[in-house]
Amino acid sequence: MSYRDEYESWLRRFAGDAETVKELQGIAGDEKEIEDRFYTELAFGTGGLRGVLGMGTNRMNVYNVRRATLGLAKYLIDKGIQGRGVCVAFDSRIMSDVFAKQTALTLANAGIKAYLFESLRPVPVLSYSVRHLNAAAGVIVTASHNPPQYNGYKVYGEDGAQIAPDAADVITGYIRALRYEDCQPMDEQEAVSKGLLQIIGAKEVDDDYIQMVKGLSLRPELLEKRGKDLNIVYTPLHGSGNVPVRRLLKELGISNVTVVPEQEKPDGHFPTVTAPNPEDPAAFKLAIPLAEKAGASVVFGTDPDCDRLGAAVRDGEGNFHTLTGNQIACLMLSHILRSRKETGNLPKNAAVVKSIVSTEMARAIAADYGVPVFDVLTGFKFIGEKIQQFEESGEHTFVFGFEESFGYLSGTSVRDKDGVNASLLLCEAACACMERGETLYDALQAIYKKYGYYKERGVSVTLPGKDGVAKIAGIMDNLRKNPPKELAGLKVLAVRDYQKSLRVSDQGEERLDYPKSNVLYYELEDSNWCCVRPSGTEPKIKLYVATKAGTQEGTDALNEKLTKACQELMK
Numbered sequence: 315m316s317y318r319d320e321y322e323s324w325l326r327r328f329a330g331d332a333e334t335v336k337e338l339q340g341i342a343g344d345e346k347e348i349e350d351r352f353y354t355e356l357a358f359g360t361g362g363l364r365g366v367l368g369m370g371t372n373r374m375n376v377y378n379v380r381r382a383t384l385g386l387a388k389y390l391i392d393k394g395i396q397g398r399g400v401c402v403a404f405d406s407r408i409m410s411d412v413f414a415k416q417t418a419l420t421l422a423n424a425g426i427k428a429y430l431f432e433s434l435r436p437v438p439v440l441s442y443s444v445r446h447l448n449a450a451a452g453v454i455v456t457a458s459h460n461p462p463q464y465n466g467y468k469v470y471g472e473d474g475a476q477i478a479p480d481a482a483d484v485i486t487g488y489i490r491a492l493r494y495e496d497c498q499p500m501d502e503q504e505a506v507s508k509g510l511l512q513i514i515g516a517k518e519v520d521d522d523y524i525q526m527v528k529g530l531s532l533r534p535e536l537l538e539k540r541g542k543d544l545n546i547v548y549t550p551l552h553g554s555g556n557v558p559v560r561r562l563l564k565e566l567g568i569s570n571v572t573v574v575p576e577q578e579k580p581d582g583h584f585p586t587v588t589a590p591n592p593e594d595p596a597a598f599k600l601a602i603p604l605a606e607k608a609g610a611s612v613v614f615g616t617d618p619d620c621d622r623l624g625a626a627v628r629d630g631e632g633n634f635h636t637l638t639g640n641q642i643a644c645l646m647l648s649h650i651l652r653s654r655k656e657t658g659n660l661p662k663n664a665a666v667v668k669s670i671v672s673t674e675m676a677r678a679i680a681a682d683y684g685v686p687v688f689d690v691l692t693g694f695k696f697i698g699e700k701i702q703q704f705e706e707s708g709e710h711t712f713v714f715g716f717e718e719s720f721g722y723l724s725g726t727s728v729r730d731k732d733g734v735n736a737s738l739l740l741c742e743a744a745c746a747c748m749e750r751g752e753t754l755y756d757a758l759q760a761i762y763k764k765y766g767y768y769k770e771r772g773v774s775v776t777l778p779g780k781d782g783v784a785k786i787a788g789i790m791d792n793l794r795k796n797p798p799k800e801l802a803g804l805k806v807l808a809v810r811d812y813q814k815s816l817r818v819s820d821q822g823e824e825r826l827d828y829p830k831s832n833v834l835y836y837e838l839e840d841s842n843w844c845c846v847r848p849s850g851t852e853p854k855i856k857l858y859v860a861t862k863a864g865t866q867e868g869t870d871a872l873n874e875k876l877t878k879a880c881q882e883l884m885k
Contacts, residue, residue: 374409377494379420384424399428402428422508441728445473453468453470473729550578552585566738598626611627640675646743651683663709666715671845678765777855790848802878806836806837814830844860855884859880
């Protein structure tokens with residue numbers, strides 16, 4: 315069926331929905347818009363669904379949410395675990411609460427109990443709730459740090475991690491076989507009366523979650539001693555982190571916390587930022603001036619679903635520096651390993667897990683403590699899988715996991731990145747620095763001095779629509795057919811093609827023991843590297859460039875040169 319036929323089909327199929335018909339008739343003269351909305355179905359992958367709000371097969375709307383939910387329900391029934399129910403949460407985005415309730419009621423109509431949170435919650439709370447309530451799965455309605463016109467639908471397995479690729483493929487098969495007419499919600503009162511809808515909150519999950527995160531403190535006596543002296547400015551960026559982050563810090567004794575007032579309340583329009591993304595220094599345009607006025611030494615912010623944390627720290631001259639996700643992770647890792655060693659709590663089989671595109675400086679830090687670092691593909695679900703493997707085998711004890719995209723975790727009760735857990739780690743690291751008479755900025759410079767100057771840069775190119783999909787595929791195909799021999803004067807020592815599960819070098823080919831993924835990784839001379847991959851959730855192709863040299867200036871210059879060379883490859 316052509317995109318035009320799909321468009322006409324929706325006008326007939328949903329003729330009884332006046333708002334849908336009005337919206338679709340409003341684009342009748344815009345052929346490009348019709349094509350973009352109907353040339354494909356919104357893809358269901360390991361990150362669930364994500365797309366622009368609106369009517370159409372390639373948009374986030376109640377019909378696609380119901381269809382995805384019934385596909386998930388059939389998957390759970392097929393596995394025979396539907397009796398344990400599904401946890402459902404949502405963040406502050408436009409339509410998140412509506413989509414969450416439709417999810418819960420569609421599950422109920424399929425005979426599966428839904429545990430629906432009473433109000434917005436972070437991703438880590440949803441992940442925790444799945445394990446805590448022994449549910450069969452979890453769903454949270456969020457599009458993370460995307461601009462306000464987006465929303466999404468993340469699915470979690472019974473282990474509390476995002477579903478694996480094979481499970482996503484099975485669910486996709488169920489979804490594609492469903493007609494929209496088959497995907498109906500149950501009446502809310504009927505669902506409650508039949509015990510198929512339970513509203514949950516503090517008593518069932520939140521209190522236990524906060525206690526769990528508090529238990530991840532490595533130096534509680536230090537927080538008690540120094541917490542009141544730590545001056546912080548925090549922004550939840552209009553999202554779900556405001557309540558749990560502030561509650562956690564207060565209960566830990568960190569009382570001097572100023573919240574950016576303009577960004578405190580939930581608001582899916584995100585009026586103070588272009589995108590509510592703590593990876594972007596622009597997210598702190600209100601927080602840093604407030605910190606300067608308040609005399610704060612640390613600024614941090616969480617995204618709308620509070621799984622990511624970004625930060626800015628003050629140097630000795632009073633200037634603020636926004637940190638990269640890799641820098642924050644290395645500060646946390648250094649604090650964790652140092653504290654565990656000093657207190658005698660570093661397991662002999664301790665292990666750290668990171669994504670393949672995250673900094674190699676973490677490996678250098680961990681090696682100093684005799685701790686191995688395991689690499690996984692991009693996507694925190696793979697870190698969650700590694701935690702599960704460690705627990706089942708007993709071979710290693712997980713102490714920290716991170717991704718360069720501002721996601722961190724130091725516990726195992728949550729199986730996704732956790733902005734609340736990260737808030738604890740950053741504040742505790744700051745208190746430890748105060749105890750030593752230094753700042754977080756000083757600590758970062760000491761890490762560079764000891765382990766070398768590493769610099770990583772991420773560059774994303776957005777290519778929306780049907781043409782964009784083709785361009786991204788063309789770039790990856792061309793790189794596979796014409797692999798570079800050198801980049802910025804650096805010899806390419808090996809090419810890792812995770813799609814083909816091969817590492818190719820002058821010494822020959824070797825198999826890569828990873829799930830297949832459309833990723834190309836170039837190992838370069840002198841411990842430099844770069845990587846290219848399409849985003850799994852957005853119409854983007856992503857480039858990662860990492861350099862290391864004897865000086866900061868040399869590292870920066872090489873990174874700039876290598877970035878330009880890699881960008882040429884993507885044209």
